[in-house]
Amino acid sequence: MATNKFDMVIRGGKVIDPELGFGKDATILINQGKIAGIEIESAELKKQIENLPEDKIVDASGKLVVPGLVDIHVHLREPGREDEETVVSGCRAAAAGGFTTICCMPNTTPRIDSQEAVKFVQDRAKDADARVFVVGAITKNIEGKELAEIGDLVKVGAVAITDDGNYVQNPEIMRRAMEYSRMFDIPVMEHAEDQFLTIGSVMNESFQSTRLGLPGTPSVAEEIAVLRDIALSRLTGASIHIQHLSTKEAVEAIRTAKKEGLRVTCEATPHHLILTDEEIGKEFNTNLRVNPPLRSARDRDAVIEGLIDGTIDCIASDHAPHSAEEKDCEFDQAPPGMIGLETTLGLIKTFLIDKGLLSWADAIRKMTISPAKILDLKGGTLAVGAEADITIIDPDKQWTVDPKKFYSLSRNTPFDGYKLSAQVYKTVLGGRIVFER
Amino acid sequence: MSQLSSRHLLGLESTPKSDISLILDTAETFSEVIERKIKKVPTLRGITIVNLFYEPSTRTRISFELAEKRLSADTVNFSTSTSSVKKGESLRDTVQNIEAMKIDMAVVRHSSPGAPYFLTNCMEANIINAGDGSHEHPTQALLDMFTMRKKYGRLKGLRVLLVGDVKHSRVIRSNLWGLQTMGADVALCGPSTLLPREVERFGCDVYTNLDEALEGVDVVNVMRIQLERQQAGLFPSQREYTNLFGLTKDRLKRLNKNFTIMHPGPINRGVEISSEVADSKNSVILEQVTNGQSVRMAVLYLLSGRKEELA
Amino acid sequence: MTPGPNIILSDKKISRALTRISHEILERNSGAESLVIIGILTRGAILAKRIAATIKELEGVEVPVGLMDISLYRDDVHSKLEQPIVQRTDILFEIRDKNVILIDDVLYTGRTVRAALDQMVDFGRARTIQLAVLVDRGHKELPIRADYVGANIPTAMDDQVVVNVTELDGKDEVYVEIANERNR
Numbered sequence: 001m002a003t004n005k006f007d008m009v010i011r012g013g014k015v016i017d018p019e020l021g022f023g024k025d026a027t028i029l030i031n032q033g034k035i036a037g038i039e040i041e042s043a044e045l046k047k048q049i050e051n052l053p054e055d056k057i058v059d060a061s062g063k064l065v066v067p068g069l070v071d072i073h074v075h076l077r078e079p080g081r082e083d084e085e086t087v088v089s090g091c092r093a094a095a096a097g098g099f100t101t102i103c104c105m106p107n108t109t110p111r112i113d114s115q116e117a118v119k120f121v122q123d124r125a126k127d128a129d130a131r132v133f134v135v136g137a138i139t140k141n142i143e144g145k146e147l148a149e150i151g152d153l154v155k156v157g158a159v160a161i162t163d164d165g166n167y168v169q170n171p172e173i174m175r176r177a178m179e180y181s182r183m184f185d186i187p188v189m190e191h192a193e194d195q196f197l198t199i200g201s202v203m204n205e206s207f208q209s210t211r212l213g214l215p216g217t218p219s220v221a222e223e224i225a226v227l228r229d230i231a232l233s234r235l236t237g238a239s240i241h242i243q244h245l246s247t248k249e250a251v252e253a254i255r256t257a258k259k260e261g262l263r264v265t266c267e268a269t270p271h272h273l274i275l276t277d278e279e280i281g282k283e284f285n286t287n288l289r290v291n292p293p294l295r296s297a298r299d300r301d302a303v304i305e306g307l308i309d310g311t312i313d314c315i316a317s318d319h320a321p322h323s324a325e326e327k328d329c330e331f332d333q334a335p336p337g338m339i340g341l342e343t344t345l346g347l348i349k350t351f352l353i354d355k356g357l358l359s360w361a362d363a364i365r366k367m368t369i370s371p372a373k374i375l376d377l378k379g380g381t382l383a384v385g386a387e388a389d390i391t392i393i394d395p396d397k398q399w400t401v402d403p404k405k406f407y408s409l410s411r412n413t414p415f416d417g418y419k420l421s422a423q424v425y426k427t428v429l430g431g432r433i434v435f436e437r
Numbered sequence: 438m439s440q441l442s443s444r445h446l447l448g449l450e451s452t453p454k455s456d457i458s459l460i461l462d463t464a465e466t467f468s469e470v471i472e473r474k475i476k477k478v479p480t481l482r483g484i485t486i487v488n489l490f491y492e493p494s495t496r497t498r499i500s501f502e503l504a505e506k507r508l509s510a511d512t513v514n515f516s517t518s519t520s521s522v523k524k525g526e527s528l529r530d531t532v533q534n535i536e537a538m539k540i541d542m543a544v545v546r547h548s549s550p551g552a553p554y555f556l557t558n559c560m561e562a563n564i565i566n567a568g569d570g571s572h573e574h575p576t577q578a579l580l581d582m583f584t585m586r587k588k589y590g591r592l593k594g595l596r597v598l599l600v601g602d603v604k605h606s607r608v609i610r611s612n613l614w615g616l617q618t619m620g621a622d623v624a625l626c627g628p629s630t631l632l633p634r635e636v637e638r639f640g641c642d643v644y645t646n647l648d649e650a651l652e653g654v655d656v657v658n659v660m661r662i663q664l665e666r667q668q669a670g671l672f673p674s675q676r677e678y679t680n681l682f683g684l685t686k687d688r689l690k691r692l693n694k695n696f697t698i699m700h701p702g703p704i705n706r707g708v709e710i711s712s713e714v715a716d717s718k719n720s721v722i723l724e725q726v727t728n729g730q731s732v733r734m735a736v737l738y739l740l741s742g743r744k745e746e747l748a
Numbered sequence: 749m750t751p752g753p754n755i756i757l758s759d760k761k762i763s764r765a766l767t768r769i770s771h772e773i774l775e776r777n778s779g780a781e782s783l784v785i786i787g788i789l790t791r792g793a794i795l796a797k798r799i800a801a802t803i804k805e806l807e808g809v810e811v812p813v814g815l816m817d818i819s820l821y822r823d824d825v826h827s828k829l830e831q832p833i834v835q836r837t838d839i840l841f842e843i844r845d846k847n848v849i850l851i852d853d854v855l856y857t858g859r860t861v862r863a864a865l866d867q868m869v870d871f872g873r874a875r876t877i878q879l880a881v882l883v884d885r886g887h888k889e890l891p892i893r894a895d896y897v898g899a900n901i902p903t904a905m906d907d908q909v910v911v912n913v914t915e916l917d918g919k920d921e922v923y924v925e926i927a928n929e930r931n932r
Contacts, residue, residue, distance in 0.1 A: 210633035211450070213550045213571030213607060218634070284551030328529055330549035332570070439833055459833075466817070466834040475870040478820040508820075738820075738834070 006031055006056065007431050009049050011041065013060025013392060017067055018365035019381040028065060030388040033431035037384055058433075060392050063425050064360065067368040067382050068100025068389030071341065072375055073164075073243055073267060073316035076102075076132070078124060079117070080109025084410050085321040087121055090341070091128035093319070093408035095435035097341040098424040100389035101372070101379050102130050102319075106137040107165040113137035113148040118156045129427075129434040131389070133159045133377060135189060138177045144168045147177055154184040159375045162189035164243060165291070167225050169195045171232065178238030187239040187265070187374060190229050192250065193292050197221035202332045204293040208277040212284075214332060219247040219299060222292055226250040230257045233264055241374055242266035244318050246292040248302035255311040265374045267316040268303050270340055270347040275414065276300050286327045286334035287414040290320070293336075304357060307366065314371035315363075317344045321410030339408050343401055345393065346420030354421055360395070388431040397423040444743035445564040446736055447553050448573035449615040457615060461583050463735035464728070471507065471730050481510035484541045484741055489532065489556075490516040490567075491547040496702060497567050497577070500726070501544045504733035510542075510741075528552065529559045536560040542741060545569070563740040571605045577701050578611030580732040582619065584725050585656055588697055593620035596693070598650055600626045600682060601660025601709060603643075604633040604671075608660060608701050613639055626650035628682065630671040647682050651691040658699040659684050659710045675708060685711045689719075697721055756901050756909075759920035762882065765898030766795065769880050770802040772896050777847050780809035782875070784846045788864055789817045789835050792852035794913045795882060799851065814839035816850075821863035839871055848874040853911040855881040855897075858890035883922055885909050 011027040015038055022038060027045070029036040039045055049057065071094065077085040085093075087104075094102050104121060106112030112121065118134045125132035136153035140146045142163040150161055161181060168174040168190065181188050198217040203209050205216025226242055230253060233240045245251060245266045257264045277294045279285070288294060306312040320337025327334050348367070352358040358366075372380030379389055401418045403411035427435040441456045449457070470478055486505050490498055498514070505512045515535060526534075532543070542563040545553045550572035553564050568574040586592050597616055599609045603625050616623045617640070624642040625632070636643050644650035651657065662678055672678050689696065698710075698720040706712045715722060757765070777783055780803050787796025793815045800813045817835040850864055861879060868877055880896035885903045899922075903909060906927030914920050 205634045207635035207638040210604075210635055210638070211610075213569075213573070213605070213610060216634065284554050325527070329527055330547070330552045330555055332549045463834055466820075466836050469836050469838070470820070473871065477870070479866065480820040480822075 006036065006049075006052060007033070008056050008058060008388070008428070009052060010058040010060050010065055010390065010392065010428075011049065013063040013065040015065045015382065016361055016364050017382045018361050019067070019369040020383060022382070023361055028382065028390065030428075030431045033388055035382050035384050035386045035388050038382055058392070058426065060425070064393040064395050066364045066391050066393060067380050068391050068427065068429065069098045069345065069367045070101040070371045070377065070380050071099045071317050071319070071344070071367075072103040072314065072371045073269075074102040074104050074319045074341065075107070075321060075337070076104040076121070077108060077321055079120060084323050085408060087124035087132060088128050089407065089409045090319070090321075091125065091130035091132065093339070093341040093406060095129035095427045095429065096407045096424065097343070098345050098391040098393065098427055099341060100130055100391065100427060100429050101133065101377060102341075103133045103135050103159060103375060105135055105162060105164040107142055107163075111137050111141050113140055113142065113153070115149075115152045115156045118153055118158055122157060129429060131379070131429070133157070133375065135160045135162050135164075137161060138163045138168055138188065139173060142166050144170055144173055147173070147180060150177075150180055151184065154186055158186070159377065160187045160189050160241065162191065162243065164189065164191045167191055167193050167195050171228060174229065175232050175236060178232055178236040178240065181238050182236065187241045189241045189243055190225070191244070191291075192222050192225035192229060192242050193217070194221045194225045197224070198291075201293070202289055203280055204277040204295045206277055206296045208281060208296075212281050214280070217293060219249060219295060222247045223249040223253060226253050230254070230262060230264060233257070233262050234260075237263070239263035240265075244269050244272060244292060244316070245303060245306070245312060246272045246295050247299045251302045251306035251311055255306065255309075258311060265313045266311070267314045267371070268307055268312045269316060269318045270344050271338060271414070272300065272303050273307065273315075274300070274347060274351045279414065280331070284331040285414055286329060286331055287338050287412045287416075289331060289334045289336050290318075290338050291336040304352070308357060308362075313374060314366045315344065315348060316371065317341055319408075321408055322412045324411055327412050337412070339406070339410050339413050342406050342408060343413060343415050343418075343420070345424060346399070346401070346422050347415065347418075349395070349422035350418075350420045388428060390428040391424060392426040392428070394423050394425040396421060397425075399423050441739050441743070444740060445553070445557055446575050446740060447557070447564065447566050449575045449578055449611045449618070450573065452575070452615070452618065454618050457579070457582070457619060460579055460732065460735050460739060461586060463739060464579075464583050464731040467734040467738075468728065468731040470734070471727070477507045477509060479509045480738060481505070481508040481741055485511045485513070485539060486542040486544065486737070487535050487540045487562075488512060488514045488544045489535070489546070490514065491545075491552070492568070494546050494568070496726075497546060500729045501567060501733055504730055504737055507730070508734055508737055510737070528555065532556055532559050536562060542737065563743055565736060565740065568607055570607065571610075572607050573611045574607040575611050575615070576729070576733055576736060577608050578615045579736070580725060580729040581612055581658060581699060581701070582615055583732050584699065584721050584728045585697065587728070588721065589655070592616065595621045595655045596624065596653055597621050597656040597658065598624045598626060598654045599658050599660065600647065600650070600684065602631045602662055602666060603627045603636060604631045605663070605666070606660050612658060613641065617641070624650055624654070626682070628672050628678070631666065647684070648688060648691060651688055653693060654691075654696065655693050656697045656699060657684060657692065658701070660701065661703060661705055662709050679708055683707075683709055683711065684714050686713045686717075689714065699725060701725065754926065755921055755923045757883070757899055757922035762898070762920045762922065765882065766798055767802055769896040769898060770799050770806060773799070773849055773878070773880065774803065774807060776878070776895070780807045780811050782847045783849060784812045784814065784841060784843055785849045785851060786814040786816050786839060786868070788850065788852040788860060789815055790916070791911050791913055794915050795853060796851040799849070799880070812841040814841065816864055816867060818860055818863040818867060821867045823859060823863070837867070842872065843868070843874045844872045845875045848877045849880055850877055851880045853882050854909050855879070855884045855892075855894050856887060856909075858888045858892035861892050862890050882911060883909055
């Protein structure tokens with residue numbers, strides 16, 4: 001140890017860092033907000049640690065110590081709907097859910113399609129409990145008509161572009177966006193749903209929509225959109241990232257594209273990994289209304305399979321706050337979206353890890369280094385010299401989801417009352433504890 | 438004594454056979470009441486019923502209103518065709534406001550599937566679904582079943598063909614589920630663009646050729662075709678729809694003897710059904726309307742005063 | 749439940765009572781010409797048929813018999829969790845200007861008869877409505893009395909008077925279930 005002065009020491013826990021290939025009990029040393037080491041305690045180190053004041057030592061016995069989680073798909077609603085979420089409240093929810101890095105989507109009011117808007121969010125995030133990276137718009141006002149000033153957006157720190165919420169329906173516009181993005185080496189993120197096939201729809205088209213008489217959108221709306229983007233990526237050489245993948249055929253399309261060596265990545269949300277459209281008919285719970293919609297079991301299983309075999313690179317929450325008032329209505333009148341920052345980790349543990357579908361190491365990879373690499377973000381690892389962004393997980397903590405206790409300003413989750421089997425214990429951001437229970 | 442298993446009537450998909458039988462049996466009694474000179478009984482005196490119509494409707498509303506009045510209930514009507522959320526009050530606020538006037542029962546017509554279910558979480562009143570979007574229209578199906586049972590003395594084993602816009606028809610859904618529960622043999626027929634996804638999972642025969650579908654059928658229940666569907670590109674023209682799916686006299690020979698023609702109304706004469714067929718001796722279209730009274734009176738009677746679900 | 753010692757009316761006594769009531773009806777109404785008989789479902793309807801048969805024997809006149817279900821006219825419908833099953837009311841004749849004999853098995857609080865009278869009014873304007881019951885057990889809550897009574901049987905409020913008729917129950921008899929025995 002070069003220095004014997006540590007700001008914080010996390011000891012006693014099992015450290016998992018898929019990027020470092022690390023997975024055993026170890027002590028993490030933090031100095032000046034950076035990782036100073038992952039060590040098996042020698043007698044000398046032990047002595048050093050025991051000389052530290054007590055408040056600098058975090059006892060992580062029985063816990064998992066992992067790189068701070070990264071969520072590249074979050075809606076912060078600021079500016080415009082500060083009643084639903086603000087940058088600060090969203091970051092607070094992120095910290096409570098174990099996320100130290102989040103990427104926010106540009107479909108705020110006004111849209112994040114200008115330098116001013118990017119800077120505004122960055123400014124709000126300065127002292128927040130998570131690092132916020134801004135994803136700018138592909139087109140002005142995310143209308144799919146004219147390119148936004150992408151160069152300007154990247155210049156002030158936008159890490160990618162997307163018109164999330166809308167598919168860039170015009171293939172010519174998307175082609176130009178992809179070509180243009182190459183100059184800045186940023187990925188183009190896509191909400192892949194053909195808008196003509198989703199007109200009026202409020203759920204997946206399946207026997208469930210047939211039963212309920214609710215207008216549905218077929219899964220091919222996603223497949224077609226994904227296939228087009230893959231073709232455009234092949235043409236332009238652009239790096240593309242498909243958001244919230246939800247169908248069997250789209251997973252297959254990406255699997256094929258990856259085999260071909262195209263620069264395609266994608267994400268899956270906890271809700272598409274866990275829920276199906278059969279939930280909707282039970283109570284017409286508007287919190288189940290989401291775009292893309294919850295699909296059938298065959299799609300859900302294919303998304304899980306894609307996550308396991310690596311076709312799907314990462315897990316993202318698509319945290320989409322909506323006010324209670326807006327969700328307290330008829331199913332087809334509710335705005336689409338559900339929040340996820342504070343439930344993602346527990347859901348992944350309960351529904352994937354506990355069922356033997358995913359190992360802790362794989363799950364952590366898909367929530368840390370893997371998403372970080374897609375957008376070329378720092379973080380997602382505990383390598384020496386990295387920012388000390390660390391999530392400590394109580395891996396077998398049983399708890400019941402209670403939206404009233406959320407830090408998010410919104411409550412729109414369909415997982416209310418779910419019993420989950422893991423919970424965040426502490427979240428450390430740059431060597432500072434930003435959340436603990 | 439006997440009772441329904443629920444304190445609301447939201448749909449027939451999960452309504453048990455015993456409930457349907459009880460409603461139809463009780464409706465028999467009311468069919469006698471409405472033949473009396475004084476077609477009114479004091480049963481629901483002191484009960485206040487609101488008819489919440491969020492979608493334009495004349496027939497269903499009048500039928501419910503008359504049924505309520507003939508049971509001596511006090512009734513109020515709330516009709517609006519504007520969507521609740523876009524402007525003004527939310528559905529919850531509206532109905533809570535209305536319930537604050539001490540309402541015991543609510544009859545609801547709404548364009549959103551599941552809206553009646555939503556209302557069960559907003560108010561204490563007994564809720565009767567009078568049509569929710571493309572989802573269910575249970576009293577229409579009950580009166581259709583009542584009409585069939587009156588004629589044939591049974592539902593079990595009857596071959597019933599439902600013709601029309603299967604995708605958007607709440608009458609078809611409710612009929613299908615109710616009839617299947619009662620042991621009838623249901624078949625569907627409509628243009629393939631108006632057959633919803635995985636329609637075969639309803640567990641009945643599905644046809645796109647009307648002549649084939651009519652073979653061996655006892656009851657044909659023809660649905661009104663909405664002109665908007667043509668504008669939405671779901672079939673090319675009214676003319677072609679009539680050619681392919683219009684019920685005309687020469688098509689009737691494929692039906693079983695003693696067949697029955699039904700239509701929930703309002704009829705597009707010469708479109709989905711020819712006048713000749715609609716007015717024929719096998720048509721029970723007007724009886725359906727009369728029976729709607731008995732069935733709705735029965736439903737109102739059986740649900741009234743039910744404060745809690747069966748334990 | 750074995751009725752045993754509490755039998756109030758045997759089959760013979762019931763038969764005699766019905767015959768006497770039939771005579772009284774004919775006497776009071778000067779024959780059978782103006783009569784119609786309406787029995788309240790379920791057991792009153794059976795007694796109505798028997799009285800009509802007796803009158804036919806005595807006078808040779810076929811008196812119209814109607815059946816009435818009073819469920820829809822009850823005043824306690826909304827205070828109960830369950831709704832009574834409504835049966836069909838069957839009055840296929842004109843009652844205007846007729847002498848209507850309303851028949852029930854037991855007269856107790858009078859509420860059933862009140863409901864029946866309300867319903868009669870909706871069917872038309874009878875010249876008179878007269879009430880015949882097999883058993884009057886007391887405890888009336890309304891100013892209603894029977895014109896013809898088979899037997900007066902004093903009971904406690906909680907007792908239950910059970911009328912069995914051959915057509916439904918296999919034999920004719922009337923017995924009382926004493927409340928404290930029932931609860932034992």
